[in-house]
Amino acid sequence: MSSGTIALVGNPNSGKTTFFNALTGSNQYVGNWPGVTVEKKEGSFTYRGKEYHVVDLPGTYSLGAFSEDEIVARDYILTGNPDVIINVIDASNVERNLYLTTQLLEMGKRVVIALNMVDEAKRRDIEFDIQGLSKRLNLPVVPTIASKEKGIEDIIKVAIQVMEKKPPVKSPLKYNEVIEHHINHMEEVLKGENLPYPLRWTALKIIEGDREVIKKLNKSILNQKAINYIKDFFKYHSSGDFELEIIDARYAFAHSIVDGTINRPEEDVITITDKIDKIFTNKYLGVPIFAIIMLIVFQLTFALGQDTLGGVVAYLVEGLGSLIESFLLGINAPGWLIAFMIEGVINGVGTVIEFVPIITVLYLLLGFLEDSGYMARAAYVWDDLMRKLGLQGKAFISMIIGFGCNVPGIMSARTLDNKKDKMITILINPFMSCGAKLPIYSVFIAAFFPNHGGLILFSLYTFGIIVGLILAKIYSKTLFKGESSYFIMELPPYRIPTIKNVLRNMWDNVYGFIKRAGTTIFVVITLLWVLAVLPASAQPYGEFSILGRIGAFLAPIFKLAGFGTWQESVALFAGIPAKEAVIGTLGMLYASEYVEEGALLVNAIRQHFTSLTTLSYMAMTLLYTPCVATLGIIKKETNSYKWMIYMALSSFVIGWIVAVLIFQIGSLLGFS
């Protein structure tokens, strides 16, 4: 039983995620908010024998209705009734962070302030009068360094005190006479209504011209008189008249709080971030540095994940296979069960599991990049080029996230507020090669290009980016014309990622991979196995099995691309539920031909492919129809089956064309 709920609210880059991790440790889980795909992170901690629930709200600059993130955060604060809000504030940037605080106070909530990353602020010679701040705000203010878990216990103590005793503080912020006058009148009119939100806040939001709130009010509870009053109000004042004045007033309030309680040096201290940025955002060096960083990521992924650690898990899986086999033989298990366990589960699902190390390293490195603050710079240096292609720099972040997995990559397109940017970003994301495709590449690379693993990986990912960008250009000229939205992005200081955050991120992804192996891939492999051993009259895994016949029917499609055998075709289709199944299927179907010793699947691949067909097959797996989870998220985010089907078919055709071109041109040039 939870003793209370704490909500975490803060700006992007205020260290909120680190704070959440410090607060909840490993007791956390991720879900989605009802109805939307915004991530919902929840967790809990125990303090003095009582358990408390923590909800981490999306990081936002404001609580207007600017984006889905803001609406989710706002709705939860107003209607989810958290018992107390911890407002995480970046100590180097208090004034802007207080803008959000003023809105929390206007909502009439219990708030405590975590003045986070005070160490970073001290390095910039910023001085604080914490008591003064607290007094002026009439709120508890606790200095914290979440990355070092400092001050966490203090803030827990304070938050629980506030939760249990104090009534919410009334917002000390007053607007100018005109606005206050309008607010008061609006309050009069709304009084007695069954409002879903606090009275003054609702009145203020109407005057601000907040469309979300007005829409909600119009729909339900207002009597005719109030509706008419609001209508009249907007007859005399166009929506948005007071919007900027209200923002100015909130900032003036924030300024009055920090004036005299926070001392910034006259000249901002030149930080390491400034020095690094001079190079990383340089107009000539920015893009090459990005390329070098990505090259290092893939070299390391392959060197550590495959060459160094790859064999370990493979060895374990094989060992487990022999153990299971001897156990089943020992208990006189039926032949079909042994065949299923060894040829289906171990050769199929087990083959996928062997790639846990390489996946782990990739997610470790991507998480490190994401946490370091570099992503914002990548968006920055790509903005120019992206604009020429009809997009904007921020879309590039979605693409890099897609390297890990296309689902969050597509979800992150939500941060783009223009429909055109959002749609194009979604539609090109599946061409960003994801972690699930890594096992496929790894096997083929090990078979044909063992000495250039990192480089081939890098080229594949780059190739995906290029295809995506070409399509972006085409889409922006045809399907989605119009201006790309403006680019505005905070460049947070570079930070050394905390081990906890990076490991957390890695584990969530690796766990997802292992879970898929045990669920989706297991089901796919089981189905295929049954089809491969039936009918009993045919040779198992042979071309006269049901699966063989299906494959033989599909195979001619891929003749021109050079890989027209039935196994290779079946594997591609098996990869649509989850990409790893491509390798699982090949592992199962080639099993009967395994050479006695050594890397089995790799040897089978060497017999069935050439270096040229390897390239065309990898290009096909890179580009063709995205996995079911990705298709699902495309449907959800575009709110249309049409786009989902379009994506499934168009990517198949694009993949096929590219694979055919590679094979045909390669053959003409005399490669094999």
Add this chain to the structure above:
Amino acid sequence: MTKGLLALKNGDTGKVKSIQAGRTATKRLYEMGFNTGAPVKIIKNDSGPVIVYLNGCKVALGRGLAEKIILDI
């Protein structure tokens, strides 16, 4: 004297006077701290988005948008 942000050079400073972008963009800029009177310092204005210092925080602005921010010098 007033100038568009894009006309300023590295190291120049000014205070936000007005923003002549669309309603959503203007509101977003205001909310991120480019509100009336906010002191802005140019860090990088050559090619690509402009980088400015705003309240001790670095913000990158697309050139199209930067042009619409009018500063008091």
